[in-house]
Amino acid sequence: MSEDKNSKHNRHHRSTLFDSMYPLVALTLALVACVELCDAATVVDVYRLIQYDISGAPFGSRFSSLNHHAASLSFHPGADLSRSVLILPLRDLDLAFLQDYISQKQSLGGLLILLPQMFRPGGNVISETLGLRRLLGQLEKLLIHSNIPFPVYFAFENEETDAMLADVKKNDALGQQATATTGGYKLVISVSEPRKIASPTITNIQGWLPGSRAEGDSNQLPTIAVVASYDTFGAAPALSVGSDSNGSGVVALLEVARLFSTLYSNPKTRGRYNLLFALTSGGPYNYEGTQKWLKSLDQRMRESIDYAICLNSVGSWDNELLVHVSKPPENAYIKQIFEGFSNVAEDLGFQVSLKHKKINISNSRVAWEHEQFSRLRVTAATVSGLSAPPELLESAGSLSDTRQHVNEDAIIKGVKLVAESLARHIYGHQGKDIQIFADNSSLAVNPFYVRSWLDSLSQTPRVAPFLSKNEPLIMALKKELEDYTAEVSIQQESLDGIFTFYDSTKASLNIYQVASVTFDLLLLLVLGSYLIMLFSFLVITTRGLDDLISIFRRPPSRKMKMA
């Protein structure tokens, strides 16, 4: 009797205990379920192909998230790759195959292009491989101008990707396509779908260095402008550092500004010309930023510009620098400018050539920055190492345009050319054999300055729609110009027109090694039989064989009992 009461009491205690534990149990379960499953063996940084529209026509890779098995080039011909990610190392790239694939609109789960480490911004200088650079350029051209309905990502080769690729190749060679039932590697990039960038801003930075007015002279001083566009465009916007196009131009402009600020700081050596330095954005998009900047200038200021020198890709030339103009070479101003350049170039030991390209008003394509000036009746010329005008969205900071391939001596020579010819024009020493910015003088070009700015620009991707209004780069350029000029102003406009951009440029790729479903089923079978064997073994040893048989015969025996 007391035992019954006791057991009832115990049971009551137990039930209340369980009741009170319910919320605790539920809470722990909820917490535990929130534990993040970041357990991939390998995580790799990947950079997405650009996605943009021109007047509504889509280009680039239209998707960003990825969750498929890995496949390599040695797949079975005729295999279905619509649920696989193709891994393509750049070295093994067959451009014709890729072109066919894209033009025939065949479905693919995704494309992962592995670039050698030498193309990494900030990477070490490795031996020259011209063939790879050319191949990369062609690949970029193909990808930028196609509409690709699957995600395309770039990644840099490392040991883990090499090992994975070797494994995948081996499996593919055996004919086993990696699917849910045969295991293999799974590549997962979990990002949200790309959205349009609402109103991308372009930021122009201008610095004004006033000249000295003679006493009693009330006329406006003439102005000389030095302009360079600082933003880039490339296949992978997160990797688009544009060391030559146009990092070299920006560095050259900053160095010229520094030299002239030293000259102008002393009132005795201040020239009778104002100097206007402008770092413009929107370069790859028909120099829209330059146009907006020019239109925002006061009309009187614009009319006072004697001429403008635009700097574009001055980092990888050897013996010949080109001066591109749109006014005919017989024009007096052009003649004067070019003569100034060739005299200085002769002294410095290299060659300059003049190239004339007429502007076609009906064509909206603006190939050089000086054309925007010419359209507003300002004399301008572009100093560049390029001989041919770049196509739309090309040569504006491609993947192969890295620090290793920029020659700082070329930039220094370019700076000397521009600075000397400007100085000779300002101070009226044309044709005279004077070196104002001689080496080993206090006005010498500073190679360390050039190198450090070039290095830091070569590690900063600068695609304009992805730069925020207060981007550190813009602030740094503004501060630098503030050091050298008297007045700095920033103009922010929105990049309207025909271009639309989409975000999501960088992601993390998780590489999982997965076992197939058949493996799991097999394991379940093995474990099931193990447990059954264990059960039978224990029953036989502790209760005897009869008991084991009786477990399976229970229903009939009960029936017999009842009967």
Added chain:
Amino acid sequence: MTLFHFFNCAILTFGPHAVYYSATPLSEYDTLGTSVKAAVVYLATALVKLVCLATFLQVSETEVFDPYQEALKAMIGFIDVAGLYFALAQLTHRNISQNHKFQAVGLGWAFADSVLHRLAPLWVGARGLEFTWDYVLQGLEANANLVFTISLAALGSLMWLRKNKPKTLIPIIYTCAVIIATMPSITSYLRRVMGWHFPKVVGFELMTSLVMAFISCQLFILCQRPSL
């Protein structure tokens, strides 16, 4: 199919305990209470061990096998034995025969051990997409641990609950108990000094557990003869 893998490893780790309970006469005599009590004693023992380890042990950055540290860890391991003694001898159980008492205590103890040490890694790790053999090996280790614990409980019940034992067998009983109690130190020695990988260590544990189970079974039977 990662939840699938988690399910597989879970039944490998915890299945044998349930199977043991239902297959042997333990379920007929309703010894669940004993097992639960043993589990609670295990939790208390684990807490005490943790505190002692934190107080006395120095954390070394490298995986160097320091004999003094290992000896200290082995001594703290004997707290396990003390806990088992408490569960076997001191707690009042319902009237169960000795035969079943040690099995129930061993079962509860091993189940608590598995849950404490293996459930959390299993939940966090086996559900991911990445496949490793680690969790299957962990399950096999749980099985070996079950056998070890039941053998230790058997030897423990022989040592503390049975008064009349043949004199010759007493040293053997104590040696076997010591071996089983220092099993964790032996495995860590194998892993660090000899550099054995996890699968090899698990294989070694499984084999020794079977050998030990056989020996303790024999000892138990031999000790039962005088009372028959």
